[in-house]
Amino acid sequence: MQLFGTDGIRGKVEITNISNEDALSYYLEKRILTPTLMRLIGEAVAIELINRHENLNPKVVIGWDNRPDNIHLTKALTQGLAIQGCDVHWAGEIATPGLHYCVLKSGYEGGLMVTASHNPAHDSGLKVFDELGFKTYPERENEISNIVMNLVSEDRELDEEYLDKLSKPSTVFDGSIKYQNGLKNRLESIQEMWDIKLEDAIGLEVIPSNGLLLDSSKGANVDWLSSWFSSNGLTSIEQSSECLQINLNCGAGNFSPTDKWSWDDLESEHVLLNSIKQNLQNIDRSKSGQIIAAALDGDADRCLLFEILEDGTGIGIVDGDRIADDILQAGILREPQKDWTLAASIESDLSLTSSLKRLSENIEDLETAVGDRWLSLALCKQAIPAFIQSNEFPGLIGCEDSGHIVLPILSSQNKWGLVGDGAMTLISTILARSVLKSLDVNNKFTSGWKLRKSVKEVDRKLWDGNNELSVQIHDLAEEWFTNYSNCTKLSNVNINGSKSLLLLQGTVEKLPFSLGIRNSGTEAKISVSLRLSPGCKELISKDPSELVEILCKHLSRNM
Template sequence: MARLFGTDGVRGLANAEITAPFALRLGEAAARVLTGKNISHRPRAIIGRDTRQSSGMLSHALAAGLASAGVDVEHVREIPTPGVAYLTAEEDYDLGVVISASHNPFQDNGIKFINGDGFKLDDAIEDEIEALLGKDWDRPTGAGVGAISESAAVSDRLYMDHLIDCGRDLHGLRIALDCANGAASDVAPRVFQKLGADVVVINAAPDGKNINDSCGSTHPGQLQALTVATGADFGFAFDGDADRCLAVDHAGNLVDGDQIMGMLAVAMKREGQLKRNTLVLTVMSNLGLHLAMRDRGIKTVSTKVGDRYVLEEMLAHGYNLGGEQSGHVINLDRATTGDGTLTAVSVASEVAKQGRKLAEMVEFVQRLPQTLINVPNVDKTKTEYVEREVAQAEAELGETGRVLLRASGTEPLIRVMVEAQTQEEADRIARSLADTVREKLSL
């Protein structure tokens, strides 16, 4: 049987796979694991959510499950995932919960847990929660039942103040923002305005159904056009729960997570802040970033895909900067998880500090041509059935490129990624492998 938790919590179709009764049972199980850790006080949990129509239903059901097991719960309504992580650690909660499916379409939703230190739960603890799901137990009564309250205003201000403290004066810069009609819609524009930027904003009017709808970091076209049309110096696009961001330069060119990480790594090394002189990446990062870092005397370490695995490597070996090409960037000196708004503030502040164009500051990361094809409706547990074709493609590319075939940890599909010396070659090999996956692994 497949594991309940993926690389970023539990996700599925809201009210079909991720239902209110399921959320309640998951809250009960999480609380039972939490209260079984011999803590000496009444446990407290904080729940935040994104702007999906189903997020309110699921957050209240989850809260009911936690409270039924003796946990006091505070709601903070719509807030980025990293905001919940920050508040969990700073305000001494024992558990943080986020109701969100990140970059997925609005019909999906998910639940992810954060420990008292602000980090995502270890696999072992998630397995404990899964093992208790739906099992009989003795519920507390009377004063043993947890309380549920709201604390949106104070929590929102604390998180925003943290982001502002991480930035510098941005007066004189015009910055475009695409908030994906998600959790960044309120906080990101306010942070950049407080820092003095002239802010141009789109997709910051969530209606419960328009989150990630042809906008945000997974669809940056609107931001690219806006940045050019308004004469902005650069722009940022967030995803639904605002734990990632991509950038756009003044000419409308996309600046991906690899380029952002390369820029920040060089800046941190220059200031003596890059611990162990190392940048942590995933296997999805472009070879061009590895080469750019090597040329600047910065080491790179690769992990499997998923920001949780980047974080595990960072914590295990004392690194402080890492992330993913998709825009998850983790700076452990300032956050415990990827934070799209924090990343945007860091990039903008570095541009302001150097007084150069963003395009100039990232041009040293020369990306090899790369093609990524998502193949849905296939059995993602049987990738070994196409190993021969992958080996043939790798032999054809030699040392001038690479192939990565991986099952998504958050969606029912297989990702085929090819890097090559030319875009034509990358496209051709990726299409051929995608066709093979469809043929051999179709459901």
């Protein structure tokens, strides 16, 4: 039994009083999340913490985003932790990277974030952090899941009055203020390191003279982030304040990394696209590459930017791969002797990592499973999560094209953690673009071709990356490439952290391509992702999107 998906626990919330057995079956069979299950998860996390730390009273902090039912789930989670002896603190409504900061700076043995990221407001879930600020990995998730199952099998009754007392934390504090102070410190550090300031961005035409349109997805940052940016030199105007709820027609979760729009094609219910359309008279369409807007996702751990296209015909997404490339370029230009490591997921542009020598000979590249936790683990370069020891800012960056960017964060003297933070991603990108503009340099990579498509309403148990269906997909893909290119063999590649992943790689006239098929972590769907390096598509006699369609249809019929 496994409760966790790619990034924590997620499900549709129902506030109902049901038995432990029903709460577990509701989640496993229908992905319905109840306070009863959240209490059980709280108990399981507490037991695992106590066993691992050999501390009978571990200190745990909980934060949550502004989903309508989160306070009920938070109280239930608090009950579970307290039943087993935890000292529970509440950080209040906060972004996920803000909770990470509280864990890192306040000596907690664990942190729990009640959120479902970019999912609709009727969903919620849980992200679990250890004392170093790292998310859970499969071994710990399996242990927590097994403890929940054992708790469900126990015959016990809990008094309602007793539970009500346990639903209150020992301490409540404003974690968002701590986070804002931490963000300020990180901003000042990178400004000093790169000898550039946010306020330089307008003069260098990195952003428009009237400022940046900002979409916080009606999440925990919506009430303060825009004014915080403006007070620190980056004029920005929040767009999601009037949205009805988190992630509804707002935020990065509604966009694909490859999205583009012409100026005439901006009609949309999405608040940010609508705001851009309303603001067209203030946009200088000749300023190609200028960043005019940015969108965070619901829990603010990732960010996508919007720039004017090179030909001036509209706008396009600046995805996580481009963001990482900008930051790498600026970092290398400012500190040419520093060694860098780039971790990129299996869905990143192949050209990003294959062309790194255009920037420096001193860049190591690593390929990881999908999920920012795998980026962090790869950058640690150890089998288990650990702080990075360094007297200076480490040359480390992790990226996913979805906008997850993992960067170092100072924990204590010479000890660095790693975190994905949408606000810090925006800061770093604006500063990086400002460095590049000030030096009149932009040695960006040439994008390859990629297509990602999902098949919904499937039975995920019928796919594991190694079974007969997986073999059929391998054979279909190999046959297609044999028929329409000079590639006759696809190699199966293993990636740490992706148990259900089938990753196939090959070359067409020495140009690499990659095909990945994997289950969604929390939803009843499976995705097919095909990536071709630059020039590869032109050497294939059929449109490669046809292969993606063939594989999706086969999966739909057989799952």
